[in-house]
Amino acid sequence: MPETENDKAFDALAEQYDLMVDWPRRLKREAPFFRSLFDEFAVRSVADVACGTGHHAAMFHSWGLKVEASDVSAAMIDRCQTLHGEPNGLTWCCRSFTEPSNGTLVDAVVCLGNSLALAESKQAAKRAIGAMVGIVRPEGIGVIQVLNRNxxxxxxxxxxxxxxxxxxxxxxxxxxxxxxxxxxxxxxxxxxxxxxxxxxxxxxxxxMQDLGRRDLEAMISDAGGSVLSVCGAYSGDAFDESASGDMILVWQRN
Ligand SMILES: C[S@@+](CC[C@H](N)C(=O)[O-])C[C@H]1O[C@@H](n2cnc3c(N)ncnc32)[C@H](O)[C@@H]1O
The missing domain is CATH 2.20.25 (N-terminal domain of TfIIb)
Structure with a gap:
């Protein structure tokens, strides 16, 4: 449930968000990254935390994966249900990423679109990473994408x-x-x-929280995960702290 100003900010932005994002273009750019990662790690089930208007979740579901998508904003989850429905294997849930899920463990968890930077504090970001690692099976994977503040x-x-x-x-x-x-x-x-x-x-x-590479690597490691790679873009380019637009961390639960 929303507790902070950041948690509530997106309640008023559910419809606006889709007007601001060119989804066909964005998904075309990002899909190959997830396709090849999910193939490599035999991913069959995914949790999308801070799912926004649910376009990644719906895309993963269209690939035949079982998807549970959650967001702290009830308005975002309403919009997900309106846009994508709730077919078999695709579920929506209103929950903060800092709260643990009671669901079954998944093969992969993603937190995209700079959502983790909206955590109210670095402690909250750390709790969110703890919750993400906690919902993935051992040797399952996670993807966190934030803007590269540097x-x-x-x-x-x-x-x-x-x-x-x-x-x-x-x-x-x-x-x-x-x-x-x-x-x-x-x-x-x-x-x-x-x-x-x-x-x-x-x-x-x-x-937004200023979350740097070292912060995130330490939080993932403390939570029981290991960072496998850090990219600076969905094309797979290596992360360059001074120039990359994105920071995309792929990690694996120990
Ligand atoms: C910029 S949008 C990104 C949405 C989507 N993941 C994407 O890539 O387009 C950020 C989302 O994070 C959600 N959010 C903010 N704080 C959150 C929290 N504590 N727990 C879960 N979701 C949160 C907002 O409601 C919003 O939907």
Whole structure:
């Protein structure tokens, strides 16, 4: 259940999130990475924690895998159910990634889209990694993808995306920015209702933990996992701390 401001930020953003992400393009870029990893480790079941609007979970299910996807936001889980339904082998659950799951152990767990950086503190990120390692069978695997904070240089507010579309039937302009907030990296989504005059708007801000490679490697190791590889992109390029846009850690439960 939501407890912090970050937990609640996405409750207002379920529909907006899909307007901001070009899903066909994103999944086309990311799918080969997961395909080859899941083949290599004979993955048949996956948990997607912080699943957002559920597009990865639905893609994994379409590959014949058993998928349990969870998110702290009830609005996100509602949207997952509306968009993807609940066919046999695909289940949705409203739960924080810091909470342990009582379900059966899975072959793989993923936490994507910089979601882990939304943890309220480094302690909470550590608890989340503990919970992830705890839901994977021995020798099962995990994937954590966060933005590489070191390669993000901000000079004031950076506009990351501008989209216009219909949200709840209203002509809407969305502007996603990245900026600093109390010394931390943060993202704000400004949502402008163009059907109202004067235009009504509201903004949602989520701040992010600065999670570096060493932090995550130590948390995974403390939780009983071993990092197998660190990539800087879904193409599989090696991670370069000063230049890579992403940090993608693949780990295995001991
Ligand atoms: C940027 S979205 C990423 C969603 C999806 N994984 C993706 O790759 O597109 C971040 C998601 O993390 C979820 N989230 C934030 N804090 C969480 C927590 N403590 N436990 C579980 N989910 C959380 C939000 O509700 C949101 O759906």
């Amino acid at each position: 390669a993000i240089v901000l000079n004031g507010v950076a506009v990351k995306r501008v989209r216009r579309g219909r949200i709840a039937g209203r002509d809407t302009l969305l502007i996603k920015t990245m900026h600093e907030l109390n010394g931390r990296l943060a993202t704000t989504v400004l949502d402008v209702d163009l059907d109202s005059d004067p235009a009504m708007y509201h903004a949602k801000t989520a701040s």
